[in-house]
Amino acid sequence: MAELGRICLLLALIVCVYGIGVSLYGARTGRLEFSDSGRRAVYALAIVLTVAFAVLELAFLRNDFAFNTVADTSSRTTPTFYRAAAVWSSQEGSLLLWAWLLSLWSSLALFLVRRRLRDVSAYATAILLGLGGFFIALMIFYASPFQTTTPKPAEGVGLDPLLRFPTMMIHPPMLYSGYTLCTIPLAFAAGALLARRVDADWIRATRRFAMAAWLFLGIGILLGARWSYSELGWGGYWGWDAVENASLMPWLTGTAFLHSLMIQEKRGMLKVWNVSLVLATGTLAIMGTFLVRSGILNSIHAFGGATLGVPFVVLIGVLIAGSIYLVVSRREMLRSEHRLDSLLSRESIFLANNLVLVALCFVIFWGTYFPLISEAFTGNEASVGPPWFDRYTVPLALMLVLLSGIGPVIAWRRATLANARRNFVVPLACGALTALGLLAAGVTQKPLALAMFCCAAFVFGSVGQEFVRGARARRAMAGGAPPAALLGLVRRNRRRYGGYVVHVGIAVLFVGVAASSSFQHAVEQRLTPGSSARVGAYTVRYVRPTAAITPKNDTAHTGSTLDVGAVLDVSKGGRHVATLRPSQGFYDSGEPAQGTVGHLIGGQAVSHISMNGGLTRDVWTAIAPDISTPALQRIVSVGNRTLPADEAGVAIGVLAREYLKNPPPAQFHFIVSPLVMWIWIGGLIVFGGGLIAIWPTPSAVRRRVALRSRARASHGLARA
Amino acid sequence: MELLAVLLACVLVAVVLAIVGAPLRAARDREMAGEDVDSDTDPEHQAAYVRAELEAAREAKYLEIRDAELDLRTGKLSRADYEAVDGVLRAEALELLNRLQALDSGEGAEGGGDRGEGAGGAAMPGRPQPARERLSNPEVED
Numbered sequence: 001m002a003e004l005g006r007i008c009l010l011l012a013l014i015v016c017v018y019g020i021g022v023s024l025y026g027a028r029t030g031r032l033e034f035s036d037s038g039r040r041a042v043y044a045l046a047i048v049l050t051v052a053f054a055v056l057e058l059a060f061l062r063n064d065f066a067f068n069t070v071a072d073t074s075s076r077t078t079p080t081f082y083r084a085a086a087v088w089s090s091q092e093g094s095l096l097l098w099a100w101l102l103s104l105w106s107s108l109a110l111f112l113v114r115r116r117l118r119d120v121s122a123y124a125t126a127i128l129l130g131l132g133g134f135f136i137a138l139m140i141f142y143a144s145p146f147q148t149t150t151p152k153p154a155e156g157v158g159l160d161p162l163l164r165f166p167t168m169m170i171h172p173p174m175l176y177s178g179y180t181l182c183t184i185p186l187a188f189a190a191g192a193l194l195a196r197r198v199d200a201d202w203i204r205a206t207r208r209f210a211m212a213a214w215l216f217l218g219i220g221i222l223l224g225a226r227w228s229y230s231e232l233g234w235g236g237y238w239g240w241d242a243v244e245n246a247s248l249m250p251w252l253t254g255t256a257f258l259h260s261l262m263i264q265e266k267r268g269m270l271k272v273w274n275v276s277l278v279l280a281t282g283t284l285a286i287m288g289t290f291l292v293r294s295g296i297l298n299s300i301h302a303f304g305g306a307t308l309g310v311p312f313v314v315l316i317g318v319l320i321a322g323s324i325y326l327v328v329s330r331r332e333m334l335r336s337e338h339r340l341d342s343l344l345s346r347e348s349i350f351l352a353n354n355l356v357l358v359a360l361c362f363v364i365f366w367g368t369y370f371p372l373i374s375e376a377f378t379g380n381e382a383s384v385g386p387p388w389f390d391r392y393t394v395p396l397a398l399m400l401v402l403l404s405g406i407g408p409v410i411a412w413r414r415a416t417l418a419n420a421r422r423n424f425v426v427p428l429a430c431g432a433l434t435a436l437g438l439l440a441a442g443v444t445q446k447p448l449a450l451a452m453f454c455c456a457a458f459v460f461g462s463v464g465q466e467f468v469r470g471a472r473a474r475r476a477m478a479g480g481a482p483p484a485a486l487l488g489l490v491r492r493n494r495r496r497y498g499g500y501v502v503h504v505g506i507a508v509l510f511v512g513v514a515a516s517s518s519f520q521h522a523v524e525q526r527l528t529p530g531s532s533a534r535v536g537a538y539t540v541r542y543v544r545p546t547a548a549i550t551p552k553n554d555t556a557h558t559g560s561t562l563d564v565g566a567v568l569d570v571s572k573g574g575r576h577v578a579t580l581r582p583s584q585g586f587y588d589s590g591e592p593a594q595g596t597v598g599h600l601i602g603g604q605a606v607s608h609i610s611m612n613g614g615l616t617r618d619v620w621t622a623i624a625p626d627i628s629t630p631a632l633q634r635i636v637s638v639g640n641r642t643l644p645a646d647e648a649g650v651a652i653g654v655l656a657r658e659y660l661k662n663p664p665p666a667q668f669h670f671i672v673s674p675l676v677m678w679i680w681i682g683g684l685i686v687f688g689g690g691l692i693a694i695w696p697t698p699s700a701v702r703r704r705v706a707l708r709s710r711a712r713a714s715h716g717l718a719r720a
Numbered sequence: 721m722e723l724l725a726v727l728l729a730c731v732l733v734a735v736v737l738a739i740v741g742a743p744l745r746a747a748r749d750r751e752m753a754g755e756d757v758d759s760d761t762d763p764e765h766q767a768a769y770v771r772a773e774l775e776a777a778r779e780a781k782y783l784e785i786r787d788a789e790l791d792l793r794t795g796k797l798s799r800a801d802y803e804a805v806d807g808v809l810r811a812e813a814l815e816l817l818n819r820l821q822a823l824d825s826g827e828g829a830e831g832g833g834d835r836g837e838g839a840g841g842a843a844m845p846g847r848p849q850p851a852r853e854r855l856s857n858p859e860v861e862d
Contacts, residue, residue: 473793
């Protein structure tokens with residue numbers, strides 16, 4: 001079936017080339033049948049790539065190791081769920097996933113606007129097919145997912161142990177959905193500029209896709225952070241890794257766009273700003289995809305040995321040059337229709353908010369790409385670590401949270417000072433009370449964290465006030481109980497109140513970040529059974545070692561050969577709090593040179609952390625057991641000399657029993673982090689708010705709104 | 721090469737050709753039947769674009785009017801500020817409705833040809849209504 005996959009790729013490329021041609025011809029001549037044929041080429045592309053993806057997926061599920069990518073990333077012992085998701089753990093499979101998701105989202109977008117924006121969408125179709133064709137060409141000429149080996153191997157290498165984690169399997173589809181959705185507003189923005197139709201209609205048509213891109217990217221980023229915290233053995237959720245940063249940057253510019261597009265919709269302002277943000281977001285999404293495949297990164301995120309840097313650099317160059325050309329050549333059409341009425345207005349706050357978001361993006365961009373560029377030119381490995389990023393991003397994050405609390409209480413167009421003063425009383429009181437409370441509790445040594453807590457309280461106060469006043473106004477107009485009034489308020493103003501919920505979620509998330517990073521207790525200590533370590537207010541006692549031969553006892557589907565760990569008792573003030581069971585899995589290296597026994601545990605050792613999480617704190621631990629002691633290594637070397645391959649597991653059992661009988665000291669890493677759970681809760685609130693904002697208003701509600709508005713407008717005009 | 725793979729590939733090619741060729745075949749059939757083929761440069765399509773722009777601007781204006789009212793009711797705008805802002809917004813909305821009405825009248829005078837669908841997705845009425853009665857937000861999207 002690999003032949004079918006290869007045919008699908010070739011057919012997909014032909015469809016892309018055809019679609020680009022007819023779309024551009026239709027756009028230039030106005031012949032709608034050609035534009036429609038181009039749009040349908042996108043649908044056809046989605047069908048062809050679905051077949052291609054199904055072929056590869058089936059190959060994984062059927063353990064068809066003739067496919068190189070299956071042999072490299074899967075095995076007969078890989079659990080079915082991970083086998084199904086292993087499709088996108090390789091360079092080739094992830095390229096196919098990218099192209100497939102692009103074709104699906106593009107099909108949906110073009111279907112929804114099929115009767116509108118026909119001139120704009122013809123150009124947008126050509127751009128989307130161009131991007132799709134680029135990824136398909138990469139697969140055909142550089143990294144084919146349908147490359148085969150004859151004769152086929154009997155067994156595969158298996159999935160990277162670090163990827164054997166549920167959230168890690170969902171993380172790439174979420175992230176790639178975000179990246180591919182970012183290209184849709186880019187295509188429509190470029191199409192609007194090419195068609196010289198830069199009104200708000202293209203924004204209305206693609207706004208929901210921009211919002212969906214923002215949502216999926218955000219979920220993908222959060223899932224990655226959760227994986228980092230729960231799986232990797234360093235105890236953190238964000239390390240300012242280049243690939244983490246690459247996904248955050250389009251999210252930041254996308255956030256800025258979602259705010260300023262409201263101003264263009266209402267006031268016809270910030271047109272240059274908006275097209276620039278959209279084009280930048282799409283380009284940054286491509287750059288994020290480029291980073292892991294360029295071969296310039298040595299990162300857990302990178303596809304090892306990747307050499308797709310040159311084609312991506314060419315594409316990014318074309319995107320940047322094309323974007324600049326379009327914006328500069330159409331600058332007259334992009335002039336604002338109005339000016340800011342007042343500095344004390346929601347428009348001004350949005351503009352300030354956007355400046356902060358773009359500044360954040362710039363800082364992260366500089367910190368991410370400058371060391372890479374510097375190394376490329378000088379050959380010296382430059383690095384910019386978390387302290388550098390924190391120095392500049394923390395103050396900007398504070399400003400961002402503060403502005404997210406100010407925006408909701410300021411009116412559009414203009415706000416009088418007296419009114420603004422009155423509206424700020426409750427939020428300021430919340431911030432002030434929080435400050436007083438924390439200072440009284442002795443929280444003085446971390447001023448930036450204290451500032452973040454106060455800003456978050458300010459946001460809670462301002463948004464809470466909005467909900468209360470809005471519900472009160474709704475009750476005054478329409479009657480009903482407070483809960484019904486609140487529901488009606490949100491249903492009728494989804495964008496506004498969904499956005500407020502997002503602001504609350506962001507504030508909650510930053511509270512978790514500030515608390516967990518500023519007030520964390522971390523200890524690294526070597527312990528023997530019976531000994532204890534002190535971590536903040538907690539005492540952790542090493543109760544006893546554990547060792548399991550995991551092929552028989554692999555309940556967590558780690559895929560390791562041997563799992564060595566410890567049972568730990570966590571107490572506080574003499575009271576038992578939790579029992580933790582961290583371990584480290586030792587994997588088969590597949591290297592015969594390490595011996596029949598040695599290779600079974602000579603591969604990558606992966607930490608399986610253990611954690612007790614709660615609303616107030618997480619107690620986190622990782623272990624690095626020592627199996628290199630002379631006594632244990634003697635078992636391995638004797639086994640290598642005397643045991644055939646099919647009996648080598650006996651030695652592993654002996655090693656495990658010896659470890660339990662005479663456990664050497666093990667290295668432990670303990671962390672107690674306050675309020676980490678609120679990072680994930682904040683993320684869920686952001687997600688919920690985003691869903692509220694993106695959900696279309698039911699038509700029945702729109703009709704009732706129309707009838708009431710017509711009556712009020714008529715009455716108003718009669719008075720005028 | 722497996723026979724199944726070849727057969728599936730042939731089916732796929734046929735499906736692709738059917739999908740992308742449908743508009744071209746339909747246009748050819750209309751041409752052969754002596755009917756006009758749709759073109760983006762046709763006055764009707766250009767009028768549809770203008771209508772879509774105006775309707776998008778109209779809906780945005782309605783949203784602004786509602787937002788201003790909500791700002792008043794939630795205490796962000798004083799009564800004086802609200803009346804000033806509301807007056808400006810309604811005047812701008814009226815301007816948009818007048819332009820839409822002019823578009824309707826122009827099309828009505830030509831015999832009410834294909835109006836196409838506007839951004840709101842609703843076909844315009846056959847007899848133009850007075851703009852003041854139509855100062856409404858028929859399909860406001862939040």
